[in-house]
Amino acid sequence: MDGIHDLGGMQGFGEISVEADEPIFHEPWQATAFALMFASQVVVRSHNVDEYRHSIERMNPAHYLQADYYERVLTGTASLLVEKGHLSAEDLAARAGGAFPLSRPVASSPMADLPPQPEPRFDVGDRVRVLTIKPAGHVRAPQFCRGHEGTVLHRAPKFGFPDAAAHGGSRRKEHTYHVEFASRDLWPGEGGAKDSVVVDLWDSYLEAVKK
Amino acid sequence: MDGIHDLGGMQGFGEISVEADEPIFHEPWQATAFALMFASQVVVRSHNVDEYRHSIERMNPAHYLQADYYERVLTGTASLLVEKGHLSAEDLAARAGGAFPLSRPVASSPMADLPPQPEPRFDVGDRVRVLTIKPAGHVRAPQFCRGHEGTVLHRAPKFGFPDAAAHGGSRRKEHTYHVEFASRDLWPGEGGAKDSVVVDLWDSYLEAVKK
Amino acid sequence: MKKQNAASIEQRTQAVRDALVEQGLVTESDLATFAHMPEDWKPENGAAVVARAWTDPEFRQRLLADATAACAELGYKGPQGEYIVALEDTPAQHNVIVCTQCSCTAWPVLGLPPDWYKSPEYRARVVREPRRVLKEMGLDLSPDIAVRVWETSAETRYMVIPLRPAGTEGFSEEALAALVSREALIGVAMASQPTGQRVI
């Protein structure tokens, strides 16, 4: 989905502040939220990591941007626990003593129609182009690289295709590629001449560039 | 700027709720904010409307999304009054009795390098393409139509070119065009076959499509 | 932005007001004038324009050719009304207006825009999924009807001329205008059907 989570290249954000000697967690509830996230996936087995990432993406955009990271973790986890029938939204709100904002529903047609690519189609050095797909569900090709051409630097092992895994599609694994894009091409007039962005992209997201 | 204000097509937003018999203003401060916005431009003559629109665009994105419309009006107005030297940020915070969040600064190179187009280059029926510019300042070609082709439905009179007006560029006026884009082209696989989006675009933002 | 430390919006508004007034940059009277100005801008103005167009073919022609001048004939002009274009619905085409980047509207004939028009929800969604948005808002359009979404990205300010409802033959302009809501002038609703009681 072209959601608020897909932040790469959005302008208007300010300085980055680094906290010296930052603790693992600042507040006890953050450790609990992390543990609940983990337990929901590996103990309750309520959902997989792709569903979890997408659940966070489905948060109300205003909530997403103002929330602490672990508030996103908790909201994404709680939303799926409710959607999968383990918990009820009413019970959560009653226990919390106030509104419990959850993520919005999955889109009705969340996946782009991309044929599986069980065999790797690209080699190191190949020129590839990212498809200009705009699926309404989970997709891990950031908008900033869609439609752009890059060069394959490395072929990684096969990993589960996230769009399918997030939306109950048939299980499939595909190689991912580290594809290098010239910054000047992604951000005309801005990027340094020598600079580049390398994006890790599943085979299905790519097409060959005709030579 | 590719900022949070450029919302067209962003996914993840929920239902639209219409309030029956909505009043002009819900709260007295909203009427005051509106009056301050107006007075700053026509009485104080602190800034023009393009600077004003851009000032709102420069709000912290999380603040922008969670703010009431008139909070954006007030923040954009107050930021410019401070930037233009009419008010001081410290005085405002002291008077308000707490933090007074203002907009972030204008980018260092806010304008794309677009030659002025004093004469209209396009006619009704012409096919045009929106340039794939990505200026860091004020620009009124929404991202969703950049790079897309459309058809000129109407040529409007000349209006001040907003990018220049917002950034102290030399005054220039250009015709704008109502350009119709097929929804299927803007949103592949989603838009209705008969549907379209018409965007009102300054001459400088466009190039002719070779026939 | 640390929201918890921010002064309330009422306090912040008062701070700007006080600072400007104390420095003599604006007067209380200026602010009172501007705060009350929107009372003249209202959707009833646009509704009157539509009703006139429905009943006066020559006015309709003038409205379609130059809506700024036609609206001014009825006394409707002013800020954000410098270049108005009227969009006439047909049985084959429905028009709907948005401003995705801020919230531009033809103030003199539509009034200041309502909250829903200014919401991120409407601005983000209606250009991409207009039929779903309209359906949620109560307007379920046939796939046979083309939807044109008009993005107010420059200085043109639009108003929609909705289809005249059936069964309104002989209605007065006033009775017809009462059928045209702000939502109909933006294009997220049709003109209302006349109620059982015939108004003339």
Added chain:
Amino acid sequence: MKKQNAASIEQRTQAVRDALVEQGLVTESDLATFAHMPEDWKPENGAAVVARAWTDPEFRQRLLADATAACAELGYKGPQGEYIVALEDTPAQHNVIVCTQCSCTAWPVLGLPPDWYKSPEYRARVVREPRRVLKEMGLDLSPDIAVRVWETSAETRYMVIPLRPAGTEGFSEEALAALVSREALIGVAMASQPTGQRVI
């Protein structure tokens, strides 16, 4: 979302915890285990990997060829470390890591990511204006040095091998590791220069 009506995040977290535990879906013990698990994941692990690579050419080769296995040699493996790739800085090329869409990180060698790495500011900006971001963070790179930004969009988890600082000849692995911060492993800082006092 009406923020003013929402329960506090502490209350919401407790609500999920209580609901799961009361239904027997998870135990208190499970949650304690997972809450403490991140204590084993820390940037000191990545720093030890870097120090070993700086001092052991054969390990460096193994790290560049298969970082997952090389990190496991030192005992660093686990969730979010299933496929680690090490990015070696050179005098001509600087590497920096981001995850624009969420906040993926190589937990076993970098630890859970710090707040700045998870912030919208870093995620939005570093792919578009890496030099400005790095300069703001204290790292002003010469235009002669190419910057490669690595976006963690799939399952590869990256770590940067920064340049070994000059003047560290003969340093022990422990002393070298102390020069490598979490920020250096992500690529927003260089390895620290050794202080005046020589540590062996």
